[in-house]
Amino acid sequence: MNSEPRYEIRFSGSGGQGIITAAVVLADAVGTLDGKYVCQTQSYGPEARGGKSKAEVVMCAEPIDYPKAMQIDLLLSMTQASCDAYFFDIKPDGLLVVDAGLVEQLPTSRAVAIPFTKIARKEIGRELVANMVALGAIGYLSGQVNLKNLEKTLLSRVPKGTENMNRDALQAGIDEAKKVDLASLPRSFANEWEAEV
Amino acid sequence: MVVETEVIRHEYLRHDKKFPHVWCPGCGNGIVLGSLLRAIHELGLPKDDVVVASGIGCSSRLTTYIDFNTLHTTHGRALTFATGVKLAKPRLKVITVMGDGDATAIGGNHFIHAARRNINITAVIINNSTYGMTGGQYSPTTPYGSKSTTSVYGHVEHDFSIAELAVTAGAVFVARGTVYHAAQLDKLLEQAITKRGFSVVEVISNCHVQHGRRNKLGDAVTMITGFRDRAVPVAKAAKMSAEEMRGKFTIGVLCDVDKPVSSEEYDRIRQESCQLPQ
Amino acid sequence: MASPETGQRLLLQGNEAVVHGALAAGCRFFAGYPITPASEISELLSVMLPKVGGTFIQMEDEIASMGAIIGASLAGVKSMTATSGPGFSLMQENLGYACITEVPCVVVNVMRGGPSTGLPTNVSQGDVLMARWGTHGDHPIIVLAVSSVADCFSITVRAFNLSEKYRVPVILLSDEVVAHTRECVVLPSQDKIRVVDRIAPSVPPEWYKPYADNNRGVPDMASFGEGYRHHVTGLVHDERGYPTQQPKEIESFLMRLHDKITKGFSEIMITKTQMMEDADVCVIAYGCVSRAAMQAIKMARAHGIKAGMLQLITLFPFPRKAVDAALRQCSAAIVPELNLGQMAREINRVNQTGTRVVKYNRIDGQMITPDEILKQILGVS
Structure with a gap:
C-alpha cells in the first residue's frame, strides 16, 4: 500500500442538492490551498435533477494513483436512498454523516446526524445552502482541511452577492459539528456495542 | 470578346494540369466554369485571395482546373471545409462549387445550416438532375416519373427546388440561372460573390449522357435550348398563373436581403474580448 | 499568454486541462458538436478562444466539425475538435481526408461506453482500434492516450506538436474518468512549453x-x-x-x-515505466486504467511481488519496442482494459517469447479497481 494513507470522502444525495459543488469546493481547498494531492470524481446520470448523486474526494500527501474511492473514511448522505446505496464500502472505522431530517434509518450507530437542511432553512433562510452547512460539518469532522482555506475557496467559487449567505452556512455547519462528541461513538462498525457500554 | 476569352483562359486555368478535363463533350459544367472565371476577372479579385472548394462529382472536378487556392473535399462537405477556411482567414474570398446530389442529398444538412448561419461564402450549385459521375442514379432534383439507373420503372419520389430551399433556409442572396443564359450567369455570380453573407446561385445544367439519354430529352444542344424555352424571368413569372408556369422555372434573383453576417459578428466579439495587445 | 492562470496551482477537470493544453500549443480554431462526456471542452473553448484571437464554432454535426477544422488548418490555423464515440464515428470520413491531404489537426475522443449510443455517462476504452483503423484505407495516424489531468495538458501539447511536425491527424484518446476527474496542476508558463509549428515553404x-x-x-x-x-x-x-x-x-x-x-x-512512441527495474510481472495499461494498475502494483509490492508498470501513452503507431522489452523481461504480463482486449491483441501480436499475457476486461461501464488487478497479479505470481 501507499506509505502515506489516503483519506476518502464520499458525498451523496439527490441531484439538485449541490452534492458535487460541495465536493469540488472541498477538493479545491485541500488541493490548491492546503497543497495536498487530491482527486475529485463524480457519477454522472442523464437527469439534471432528482435521482442519486455521488461525488468523491480522495486526498493524500503523496501522488494519488487510483482516483476513485476504494474504502471510504467519511460518507455524507443527504437522502435515505443515497445512504442505502453508498454505505457498502465504508471503512470499519469510517464515519457516516447524515442529514438528520432526511435520513431516518441509520445503518450504523457510528453515525452523526445533523439537520443540515433544517439549519439552512431556519438559520440561513435558504434551503439551497444545506450543502454548504454539510460541507462545514464534514470539513470539521474529517479534520482533513484547513477551515480558513475552506471558507476562502468557497467564497471564490460562489456567485457574487451570495458570499455572506454561503459563509454563514459553512460556519453554521462547523459550529454544529463542534457539538458532536466523536469519542462517544463506537470505534468501529464491528464494535457497535461499545456505545452502550 | 475572343481576346478577352483568351486572356481569361491563359490567366486562370492551370496549364501544368494535363487537360483534357473529365467532362463529356457538351457538358454544361464548362459553361459554369467560364462564367465563374469571367465573374472573378470582372471583380478584379487577386487569385491568391480566392479559395474555391468543391465536393465530389463531375461538377466538383472544376476546382482541379482553375488557378486559385483550390480544395476538392469529400462528398457533400465542401461547405464545412469552406466554413473553416473563411473563419480562420476572413480576408479570403471563399466560393464553393457543388452538384445537386452533393449539395442537397449527402450535403443537405450542411447546406441549410450554412444558409442559416450566414457566413460570407458563395455556393454555386450546378443542378443537372442526376448523379452523372457514378452512372446516372436519381438525385433530389430528378423529376417525378423520370428514368434513372436506380429508377428504371420511373421515379416515385418528388424533387425539390434548390433555390427555394436556400431562400427558406435563410440565404441572403439566392439566384437561379442556366447554362443557356451564360451572360446572365456571369452577372448573377458577380452579384453573389460581392454579396455580404451566404449567397447561393443554382445553375440549371444538362447531363445529356445520363439523365437526357434515359429520358429522351435529346442531345446537349436540345437540352440547353430547352432551358431557354422553360426559363421565365422572376418578374415575369410573378404575373403568371400556376398553370402557365407548369413545366417552367424562374431565373434571376429570387432573394436579396440584408442580415448580420455571423462571421463579422464573431469578429466583433473577438475584438471586444481579445486580451492580446492589439 | 494562452492561459492567464499559468504558474498557479489550479484544480482542473481533465477536459479543462485539454483546453489549456490546446491553447498553449497554439490552437486557435475549434469546431465541435455537443456530446457527453466531451462537452466541457467545447464550452470552455467557446469562452477562451475569442480572448486569444481564435475562433470557436458549433457546427451542425461532427462531420461538419471535422471538415471545418481541416479547412481552418489549411488556412494556416492550428485546429482541434472534441467528441465521443458516436461523433467520432461520424468524423471518420473527413479524418481520412486529413490523412491523405496531410493536414495537421487534433481530434479528442473522450471515450464512453458503446457501441452506438451505448453508455453516454460511463467510462470505456472501446474506441482504441477504431482510433487506429476507423477511416477506410491504409492510412497513417497517431493515437495518444491520457491518464491524468496533468497528462491532459502536456499530452495535448504533444499531440499538436506531432501533428504539426508530421502533418498527420493526431487522435487524443481520453475517457470519461480522466475527462471528469479534478486534480491540481500547475500550468507551466508559455516560455517553458515547446511548441512545434508546421514548416512553411521557403522556395518561391x-x-x-x-x-x-x-x-x-x-x-x-x-x-x-x-x-x-x-x-x-x-x-x-x-x-x-x-x-x-x-x-x-x-x-x-x-x-x-x-x-x-x-x-x-x-519521437512518436511515448511510454512510461515504473518499478520495472526488477519486475517479474508487468501490467501493461493506458488511460484511466493505468491509474488502477499503478495502485495494484504498489499493493503487490507490499505482498512481496516484484510487479512493474508499462504505461502506453502512444497507442499507435504501436510501441512495439517497449512492449517487447517488457515481455522479454517478465514471466507474465497483465493487460487490463475497459474493452474486450483491443490492445491485448496488439500485445500478443508482438509477443515473440511466449510470455504469458493475461487479459482482464470490463465492459460494464465501471472502472477496473486496483483489487481486481491485484488478484490478476497474484494469480500469475
Missing part, C-alpha cells in the same frame, strides 16, 4: 510542389492565401497535388505517408 511560389518528398518525408506546407496557390484533393495525387492514376506515383505517395511516421518512431 512558382517552384513550390505541395506534396514533393524531402529528407523528412514531410512536405513543407503552404497556407491558403499566402501566394502559394495549390490544389488539395482527397484523390490520390502527384507531388503537385493533382489526381493521378499512375501506379508508380500512387505507390510512392502512399508509402511516403507511412514512411514519414516510421522515420519519427523514436
